[in-house]
Structures are given as C-alpha cells and as structure tokens.
Amino acid sequence: MIELAVLFGLLTALVVFLIVKLGRRGNRATENADGLLIEQTRRTQAHSDRSSYSSLTVHNTFPTMRDHRQP
Template sequence: MLTLYVFLGLLVGGAGFLIVTLLRRGNSRTENAEGLLIEQASRLQAGRDRVSFGTIASHNAPPTMSDHYRH
C-alpha cells in the first residue's frame, strides 16, 4: 500500500512540475524581426517539403486512404 502512495506522490509531483514549467514559460512571441524572418523561412520550407516529398512526387501515384492526405 505504501508503494501505491509513493507512486501517486511521484505522479502528482511530476505533473505539478510540468504545469509550473509550462506556466513559467508563457506564450512569448518572437520580439525581433530576425526571429520572425527565421520562422517565416521555416514555414515556407516546410510547405515546399510537403510538396516535394508528397505521395505524387515520391511514388508518381495519387494518394490513398493510408496516406492521410489533406487538401
């Protein structure tokens, strides 16, 4: 029975630690133009990668239900 209380204590303590860590971090936004440009470049590159490595580009075939294709 003691091990159950220890386990629950560790579980609650870990959850509390994660909550405090996430709340301290906050929803900070990028404050300078350089960071915004980096984020924009990453977003554009991700879009290009989705097109380049998609089903049609890789297999020269239309997407199937297993590809989780989204319009």
C-alpha cells in the same frame, strides 16, 4: 503498498509540472526581427518539404490507388 503510492504521487506531480511548464511556453510571439526571419524561413521550408515529399510526388500516384503490379 505505501512505496507504490509515493511513486505514483511523484510521477503525477512530475506530469502536472511538465504540463504546466510546457503549457506556459505556448506560442509566444517573437519579439525581434531576427526571430521573425527565422520563423518565416522555417515556415517556407516546411511548405516546400510538404510539396516535394507528398505521396503524389514521391510515388507518382495517389495514395488510394492500387498498384496493379502487386497481387
């Protein structure tokens, strides 16, 4: 019984540590021009991907329309 309590205590401590560690990182602003250019490139690529791989583009139909070829 004590071993189980120690296990849950360690797991809880690990979860709290990870929450604090990852929470402190946050969305810090980039300090230099290289980082800003990388962020801008990735943001532009993400926008392009969302446009290229949308349901309308991939399936040539809206996601709520029923396919009449299937029963």
